[in-house]
Amino acid sequence: MLQSSWWCNMNIGKKISKYRKNKKWTQAELASKLYVTDKAISSWESSRTTPDLESIIRMSELFTCNITDLICDEVSKLNLETEIKIRLTKDEYLRLNDFLSTNSKMINETRQVDTYYQPIHRPFLVGDESNVTEWLRIGLRGNKKIINYKKWYDNKYCDEYEVEINDEENMDKIFNIIGLKQIAVVDKQRKTYLYLDKYEIALDYVEKLGYFVEIEVKKYNTSALEEYEQLLRVAKSLNINLNNIDKRGYPYHIIYNSLKDIN
Structure with a gap:
């Protein structure tokens, strides 16, 4: 029509x-x-x-x-991302890992540990989770530690600053002096595969949260809309339950799960 x-x-x-x-x-x-x-x-x-x-x-x-x-x-005016993240059961994770290990190319296997902080005098977490616009984290990437700050605007774009930490002991002292409090630790084991020479599939196990899969289009042959629809078809072909699509980042879940436990 x-x-x-x-x-x-x-x-x-x-x-x-x-x-x-x-x-x-x-x-x-x-x-x-x-x-x-x-x-x-x-x-x-x-x-x-x-x-x-x-x-x-x-x-x-x-x-x-x-x-x-x-x-x-x-x-062309929309900010369209051709990727999805879906929560898995352990059985779904193991089945998908077995399939990908024989039907795709392994890119790498990594462990990432991100520790999130907020100022005591000006907390980032105010009200419900939709109000969080700032993140401050220290990320462990191999033997390197990197401090990263993001400030989001309308959940659409952000200012981002990042620098490697060369003196962890003094950084801890600075954090204590200025009143930065740890609010979450995201400990993630990730296996990344290239599937059909087009889709990057990351299998994640996150401490305290469980199992997830992220699928992202790496090669574009058509429009973003058509690529996204094809992405959903690929996910269905892998027997992934699209009812479990997850839109929130891992720190959101860990932080707000802990707040629910306290309350």
Whole structure:
């Protein structure tokens, strides 16, 4: 079905709002169906940020419309990433690892340990997890330790600064003096494979969280939208449950799981 020019001239945020209201859903109700926050819906509808491909595809299903009805010719304007992360059971992880070890190319196997901090006098964690816009971490990469700071704007882009630590003892003293408190440790074992000479598949075991797989397109033959749809088909062909797609980073889960345990 071809859309009239006035509809295609309407930006994606206004279309999301119109479809949502036609369904008589609040922003919070749509957010719960997409596993995002109502603040994310508000940000999309006001055109401050744009949804990712997974959310666009899911909304087209919820609104019973075509993807093109939502985006028309706006694909080039969207910040589309062709990758997904999915939570696995241990059995799914072992089965997938066995398959990839014989049907793909092993790139590497690494351990990454990231320790996250926040200032006591100005905590990054305020309210719910959607409010977190700053991260400060020390990452262990082989024999190197790297300190990294990120400041996010509308969950769309960030300022990022990174430097290698050459004197860990003095760095610890500085952290203590200025009042930086450790809030999470992400200890991750990762196996990375190249599948079909196109997809980078990372199998992760994360202490306290469990098993995950990340799949990313490394070679593009078509548009980002078509590549993402093909990515989902590849995931399904590997018998990966797409209902378990995870949008949050590992530190989010560890931090907020620990807060739930305390409360």
